[in-house]
Amino acid sequence: MSLILTFLGATSTHRIKIAVTAAKLLSGQGKRVLLAGNMEPTMSMLLNFSVGCDPQEIAINLHVVYLQASVLLERSWNDIKQLESEYLKTPLLKEVYGQELAVLPGMDSALALNAIRQYDESGNYDVIIYCGYGDSRTIRMFGMPDFISWYWRRFHQLFVNSDIGKILTEAPIIQTLINNLFNFNWMDNNFVHPIDQTISFLEKGKEAVADPKRVVAFLVSTPEILELAACRYLWGSSQQINLTVGGLILVTSGNMDAKNMIPGEFSPLAVSVFPDRSTSDWQILMDSLPDFEAQALEAPKPIEINVCERKVSLFLPGFEKKQIKLTQHGPEVTVEAGDQRRNISLPSSLIGRSVTGAKFQHNYLIISF
Amino acid sequence: MSLILTFLGATSTHRIKIAVTAAKLLSGQGKRVLLAGNMEPTMSMLLNFSVGCDPQEIAINLHVVYLQASVLLERSWNDIKQLESEYLKTPLLKEVYGQELAVLPGMDSALALNAIRQYDESGNYDVIIYCGYGDSRTIRMFGMPDFISWYWRRFHQLFVNSDIGKILTEAPIIQTLINNLFNFNWMDNNFVHPIDQTISFLEKGKEAVADPKRVVAFLVSTPEILELAACRYLWGSSQQINLTVGGLILVTSGNMDAKNMIPGEFSPLAVSVFPDRSTSDWQILMDSLPDFEAQALEAPKPIEINVCERKVSLFLPGFEKKQIKLTQHGPEVTVEAGDQRRNISLPSSLIGRSVTGAKFQHNYLIISF
Incomplete structure (x- = not known):
């Protein structure tokens, strides 16, 4: 299992420069590092190496790869066609070629997350540095396991309980018809197996994102x-999707004291200063990076649940009270902040209970049940 | 119909500052402007106004709005539930509330594009400035009409020709069953109507993106x-999705000559210099912006088709020959460049013909049939 490290901030060239520096630093410390980026040319230019769609070792312990969505889609498509041909007598998709498929919005995030998961499971890397778009898209990408598992919980149950669901699962005529079309019985238990696998995969993804030893983001900003x-x-x-933010890296051209340059609003995050200078000084750049793993463990937890007191505390810095909404329409509690909406998985003792109170103070939303 | 203007570049704060300046400039010229941005706080800070999810007039002719995905999703959800309840006797979705739905990657792009389309159709605005993420996500978003219409063409036909498709469209037992579940006949021509509408909507979207009088992007960069x-x-x-790029806006702190600062690689784009100074000088900032509409019309066209010579020319700056792939697996020609794949809609006289040659020179890919 790898530590997955990513950077968030408004200037992509600064984020990429820091990601490359971090890759050099950590691989130099003996960690097996994979630096995975977008297709934009910045990473190749900084590394002075033409990065491709498969990991290549460019220095001891340092592999680099571009997560090219169109290529990842092509590869996934071949897997899907293979699976279809195993299950269907008359496969539909065999005439569509992976090389034709255009990438729709959202596919790139899903494909990148899946690629990171596969590199993580390969056991080849101690650290994966994901050099993504560094904005709310990266946050939504890491939120996918949580969001999809919610959609599944919510809609699967509705469907099973519905008239249509009951007819489909009970009517023998439908089952006979489907069995005639396909050469497998999709209603028997074999069909449940891949669904169980998917659920377990989503749960694993949720756990990884919530664990600062597995996934952590660092903020990158100038003093502007x-x-x-x-x-x-x-x-x-980031807090809204349970992603730990380990610190703030301030890119400055001067030698000012970091603590004086940024407002107290970033407390209690640790602040590091990264000099905005040429990459001919890699050593100076590397020396200015923080200890990512240590800081990740010290950062505030996005959520804490106190079962005895029936309280859930969410750490939501960066928002004002009026920007936070709490609703309890469905079976779960939903918190909206900024443009992220989150359904909170509650422990069994709190499930089904109504919210009795909520207050927002010192960046914490405290919900009582 | 509005002109839709957007900005692409690596530093989001620069892009947003230019978008706000352009909104002030164009509304000052008497155009009715809508400035539409993401939820990130930069736009509100620059305008010194708390931007909301519905357009608000903050100066004469100047409206501002945040395209908040979670709110747009909630509103679309209510429309979907309404439609479902009209068509189904036992609606499934009525128990799911829009306030619960988390935004998955890709939904935000689809919702933003739909919102822009609605604001465009409202007839209330001469110019819509979309202040999006300014990277490949914005490009994929404007490519959606083209991509989705391709998926539809390709998969619809396969399905209709397939065994399953034939059984579904011909078997009376399936039709009877569905008619018993729903209170409408989804096989009759009424069902075709909304599909036709969707296709026509996608075609309109494709035409708009390809028209420099309707949609245009400008590049924003520092001299770095x-x-x-x-x-x-x-x-x-951008060229890959037929989106016209009208020029380059260079953000600099000095007063150097723009022509000397940037490499010739941006030729033939016009270059403007935008001073990197405080927004207390709005007038100076406004004066440094280009004439967006005039430049859009002078910019190179992404694609030109010469039916007589059986030649298609694609203008693809920013790529090397080895980064461009041309394939003809399916019924259309596919061009891949960077991380964008595009299936080219050919005029009827070229459809079904094989590619006989292709060369890449002076940034143009010229395909012969």
């Missing part, structure tokens, strides 16, 4: 007030 | 070499 504000918004948004 | 390279990549990627 607009960039700092954007960063603070990304900090709060 | 990494940012310029990222910009050039976005330029080429």
Whole structure:
């Protein structure tokens, strides 16, 4: 299992420079590092190496790869066609070629997350540095396991309980018809197996994102007030998907004292100063990076649940009270902050209970049941 | 119909500052402007106004709105539930509330594009400035009408021709069953109507994106070499979805000559210099913006088709020859460049013909049939 490290912030060239520096630093410390980026040319230019769609070793312990969505889609498509041909007598998809498929919005995030999961499971890397878009898209990407498992819980149950669901699962005529079309019995238990696998995979993904030893983000900003504000918004948004933010890396051209340059609003995050200088000084750049793993463990937890007191505390920096909404329409409690909505998985003792109170103070939303 | 203007580049705060300046400039010229942005706080800070999810007039002719995905999803959900309840005797979705739904990757792009389309159709605005993420996500978003219409063409036909499709469209037992479940006949021509509407809507979207009088992007960069390279990549990627790039806006703190600061690689785009100074000088900032509409019309066209010579020319700056792939697996020709794949809609005289040659020179891919 790898540590997955990512960077959030308004200036992509700064984020990529820091990701490359971190990859050099950690691989130099003996960790097996995979640096995975988008197709934009910045990473190749900084590494002075033409990065491809399969990991290549460019220095001891340092592999690099571009997560090219169109290629990942092509590969996934071949897997899907293979699976279809195993299950269906008359496969539909065999005439569509992976090389034709255009990438729709959202596919790139799903494919990148899946690629990171596979690299993680390969056991080949101690650290995977994901150099993504560094904004709310990266946050939504890491939120996918949680969101999809919610959609599944909510809609699967509705469907099973519905008239249509009952007819489909009970009517022998439908089953006979489907068995005639396909050469397998999709209603028997074999069909449940891949669904169980999917659920377990989503649960594993949720656990990984929530664990600061597995996934952690660092904020990257200049001292400019607009960039700092954007960063603070990304900090709060990350908390909404249970993603730990381990610290703030401030990119400056001067040698000013970091503590004086940024407002107290980033407390209690640790702040590091990264000099905005040429990459001919890799050593100076590497020396200015924080200890990512240690800081991740010290950062505030996005959520804490106190079962005895029937209280759930969410750490939501970067938002004002009026930007946070709490609703309890469905079976779960939903918190909306910024543009992230989250259904909170409650322990069994709190499930089904109504919210009796909520207050927002010192960046914490405290919900009582 | 509005002109839809957007900005692409590596530094979000620069892009947003230019979008706000452009909104002030164009509304000052008497155009009715809608400035539509993401939820990130930068736009509100620059405007000194708390932007909401519905357009608000903050100055004469100037409306602002945040395209908040979670709110847009909630509103769309209510429309879907309404439609479902009209068509189904036993609606499934009525128990799921819009306030619960989390935004999955891709939904935000689809919702933003739909919102822009609705604001465009409202007739209330001469110009809509979309202040999006400014990277390949914005490009994929504007590519959606083209991509989805391709998926529809390709998969619909396969399905209709398949064994399953034939059974479903011919077997009376299936039709009877479905008619018993739903209170409408989904096989009759009424069902075709909304599909036709969707196709026509996608075609309109494709036409709009391809028309520099309707949709145009401008590049934003500092003179830093990494940012310029990222910009050039976005330029080429935009061409891949038929989106016109009207010019480059260079953000600099000095007063240097723009022509000398950037490499010739951006030719033939016009370059404007935007001073990196405080927004207390709005007038100076406004004066430095280009004439967006005039430049859009002078910019190179992404695609030109010469039916007589059986030649298709694609302008693909920012890529090397080895980064461009041409395939003809399915019924259409597919061009891949960067991380964008595109199936080219050919005029009827070229459809079904094989590619006889292709060359890439002076940033143009010229395909012969």
